Amino acid sequence: MSDSTHAAEHHDGPHAKGLWRWLTTTNHKDIGTLYLVFSLVMFLVGGAMALIIRSELFQPGLQLVDPHFFNQMTTMHALVMIFGALMPAFVGLANWQIPLMVGAPDMALPRMNNWSFWILPPAFLLLIATLFMPGGAPAGGWTLYPPLILQTGEAFPFVVFSLHLLGASSILGAINIIVTITNMRAPGMGFMKMPMFVWTWLITAYLLIGAMPVLAGAITMLLTDRYFGTTFFLAAGGGDPVMFQHIFWFFGHPEVYILILPAFGIISQIIPTFSRKPLFGYTSMVVATSAIAFLSYVVWAHHMFTTGMPQAGMLFFMISTMFIAVPTGVKIFNWLATLWRGSISFETPMLFALAFVILFTIGGFSGLMLALVPADIQYHDTYFVVAHFHYVLVPGAIFSVIAAVYYWLPKWTGHRYDETLGKWHFWLSTIFVNVLFFPQHFLGLASMPRRIPDYSVQFTEFNMISSIGAFGFGLSQLLFVWVLVKCVRGGAKASAKVWDEPNGLEWTVPSPAPYHTFETPPKV
Amino acid sequence: MDTGDPAPRIVIRPNCNFSGRGAALIFCVMTLPVLVVAAFWALKGYWLVLPFAGLELLLLGAALAITVRRGRYREVIRFDRRHVRVRRGYAERQEHVEFARPWTRAWIEPGAKPAMPGRLFLGASGSRCELAACLTEEERHSLCRRLRELTRAPALPEN
Numbered sequence: 001m002s003d004s005t006h007a008a009e010h011h012d013g014p015h016a017k018g019l020w021r022w023l024t025t026t027n028h029k030d031i032g033t034l035y036l037v038f039s040l041v042m043f044l045v046g047g048a049m050a051l052i053i054r055s056e057l058f059q060p061g062l063q064l065v066d067p068h069f070f071n072q073m074t075t076m077h078a079l080v081m082i083f084g085a086l087m088p089a090f091v092g093l094a095n096w097q098i099p100l101m102v103g104a105p106d107m108a109l110p111r112m113n114n115w116s117f118w119i120l121p122p123a124f125l126l127l128i129a130t131l132f133m134p135g136g137a138p139a140g141g142w143t144l145y146p147p148l149i150l151q152t153g154e155a156f157p158f159v160v161f162s163l164h165l166l167g168a169s170s171i172l173g174a175i176n177i178i179v180t181i182t183n184m185r186a187p188g189m190g191f192m193k194m195p196m197f198v199w200t201w202l203i204t205a206y207l208l209i210g211a212m213p214v215l216a217g218a219i220t221m222l223l224t225d226r227y228f229g230t231t232f233f234l235a236a237g238g239g240d241p242v243m244f245q246h247i248f249w250f251f252g253h254p255e256v257y258i259l260i261l262p263a264f265g266i267i268s269q270i271i272p273t274f275s276r277k278p279l280f281g282y283t284s285m286v287v288a289t290s291a292i293a294f295l296s297y298v299v300w301a302h303h304m305f306t307t308g309m310p311q312a313g314m315l316f317f318m319i320s321t322m323f324i325a326v327p328t329g330v331k332i333f334n335w336l337a338t339l340w341r342g343s344i345s346f347e348t349p350m351l352f353a354l355a356f357v358i359l360f361t362i363g364g365f366s367g368l369m370l371a372l373v374p375a376d377i378q379y380h381d382t383y384f385v386v387a388h389f390h391y392v393l394v395p396g397a398i399f400s401v402i403a404a405v406y407y408w409l410p411k412w413t414g415h416r417y418d419e420t421l422g423k424w425h426f427w428l429s430t431i432f433v434n435v436l437f438f439p440q441h442f443l444g445l446a447s448m449p450r451r452i453p454d455y456s457v458q459f460t461e462f463n464m465i466s467s468i469g470a471f472g473f474g475l476s477q478l479l480f481v482w483v484l485v486k487c488v489r490g491g492a493k494a495s496a497k498v499w500d501e502p503n504g505l506e507w508t509v510p511s512p513a514p515y516h517t518f519e520t521p522p523k524v
Numbered sequence: 525m526d527t528g529d530p531a532p533r534i535v536i537r538p539n540c541n542f543s544g545r546g547a548a549l550i551f552c553v554m555t556l557p558v559l560v561v562a563a564f565w566a567l568k569g570y571w572l573v574l575p576f577a578g579l580e581l582l583l584l585g586a587a588l589a590i591t592v593r594r595g596r597y598r599e600v601i602r603f604d605r606r607h608v609r610v611r612r613g614y615a616e617r618q619e620h621v622e623f624a625r626p627w628t629r630a631w632i633e634p635g636a637k638p639a640m641p642g643r644l645f646l647g648a649s650g651s652r653c654e655l656a657a658c659l660t661e662e663e664r665h666s667l668c669r670r671l672r673e674l675t676r677a678p679a680l681p682e683n
Contacts, residue, residue: 182547183547217574
């Protein structure tokens with residue numbers, strides 16, 4: 001018989017102090033905090049850009065900014081929100097929660113984890129700095145379609161380099177998450193015992209690994225077309241600009257799921273806790289998530305129905321897109337079944353989760369409308385598309401991040417947040433997000449094109465309502481910042497379990513979670 | 525820890541549940557779609573996707589290899605009547621140290637700075653070896669106590 005001491009690798013001692021701690025930290029909780037704070041700052045920066053857009057669109061005519069700057073704002077708003085706010089927010093949540101949820105002491109590759117965060121700030125400084133370069137920031141839309149994007153001024157190589165850095169950061173993060181989940185689960189935690197948030201992140205990391213090299217290749221080919229005389233996408237030299245759209249959306253559509261799958265995981269954690277029931281249909285949730293991930297690779301050309309493609313192609317992409325409604329419907333059914341006859345309470349995380357289920361479904365239904373070729377040809381490049389993806393990404397992805405922050409904040413800080421202010425934040429956000437985006441459906445159905453600084457007068461009223469909603473939504477997020485600051489600084493002491501019936505290893509450690517947790521793996 | 529064994533043995537290893545085969549399987553599952561996608565675009569003439577996919581897979585492979593290798597680190601301490609034998613390292617490169625049991629002692633030295641973890645040593649007659657760097661402070665102290673008990677224990681069999 002042998003004496004076995006089975007223990008975790010110990011990466012660093014107690015904290016270093018001050019700035020040095022944050023620069024050199026390899027602790028998953030520190031890095032998670034860095035990601036989340038960075039994401040919040042980027043959310044405010046991207047939000048400010050959105051307010052510039054909505055201010056200009058408050059009434060017809062050119063009021064505040066010139067059209068070129070307006071186009072820079074639409075492009076930068078998207079890039080900042082997608083790569084700066086949403087993706088880092090989910091990676092931050094993954095950093096904080098995945099080791100806690102699988103019973104690991106840290107991420108598998110802590111130094112790489114430090115690197116993958118610290119690549120982000122310089123990349124974004126570079127991206128933001130393009131606003132001040134001759135010719136301004138990129139203005140051709142976040143999709144970077146050539147030949148338009150090749151007209152960007154001196155900022156172009158900086159944009160490409162910045163996107164490469166952001167991609168590298170995402171890939172490093174994804175590799176770390178895959179290795180952590182597969183290698184560092186506590187004894188007894190099989191794959192089918194993993195929390196849904198961990199499952200959805202594993203699949204998201206898989207999507208990132210598949211999609212990111214395609215983006216990297218595409219933007220490098222743009223760079224060589226501009227500076228090295230190649231003609232991958234230049235018709236004059238025998239290239240094909242439409243192929244860029246195919247390549248971009250081959251990355252871009254999985255990217256959409258990269259932004260929403262972790263949100264599904266978060267909602268699958270929160271609804272059972274506040275329904276005081278286990279998640280209904282765990283296995284079907286895992287299968288549905290995998291099916292969505294697989295389908296996300298075979299639907300890309302539904303973004304390009306008006307570009308022109310063979311009828312068989314249109315049929316294939318229409319049908320495959322509609323198939324995604326099946327696993328997504330399974331998820332929504334399972335959340336509703338979890339709620340059914342549950343002992344439901346309506347704390348702030350649950351309110352945001354319920355709003356997610358309802359409002360994301362609205363975004364999903366408008367997506368189904370857009371999947372239909374004859375309808376899409378009418379809706380394409382109108383505000384209907386803007387309304388659709390904002391319903392998916394704002395009351396969808398962003399609400400899920402906010403719900404997650406409220407849900408786990410007491411575990412992170414050791415303090416209860418102010419529930420009254422949290423509920424105020426919820427109601428203001430939910431009302432204003434609908435005031436902001438719902439009228440955009442009507443604008444789109446009435447044919448208002450997207451990405452224009454001026455419009456015909458018949459669109460005025462809905463644009464005014466939308467802009468009022470934008471300012472209301474933006475200001476209500478300042479309340480969120482205040483709730484966060486207040487909770488970090490103090491408040492009622494949170495217990496280890498925090499909520500009535502939480503399920504998972506993260507609730508077995510004290511609140512706030514100690515700097516080092518699960519150095520000896522728990523038994524599951 | 526179990527002391528029922530007539531010739532006690534302590535095995536110290538980091539918490540990694542990857543097998544080489546498991547890592548290879550994960551690598552293949554990741555590699556196949558990435559390469560298919562990259563090859564598809566390369567065949568269409570957009571070959572610049574391929575080097576990025578290759579770079580990414582190299583990185584993934586390196587990450588998996590590092591964690592698999594790290595998980596194979598072992599420190600095995602065996603006790604018999606006269607000797608304490610330590611074997612540590614990886615399967616392909618192991619270091620063997622032997623101490624005379626009656627003279628062997630275990631001790632913990634504090635870290636170089638207050639923030640650094642302590643270091644557990646086993647040694648005798650002027651030579652020593654460090655053990656259990658992969659354990660936590662609490663576990664290191666518990667192991668140190670256990671090593672002291674075992675080095676003092678009478679009537680250990682000849683091995």
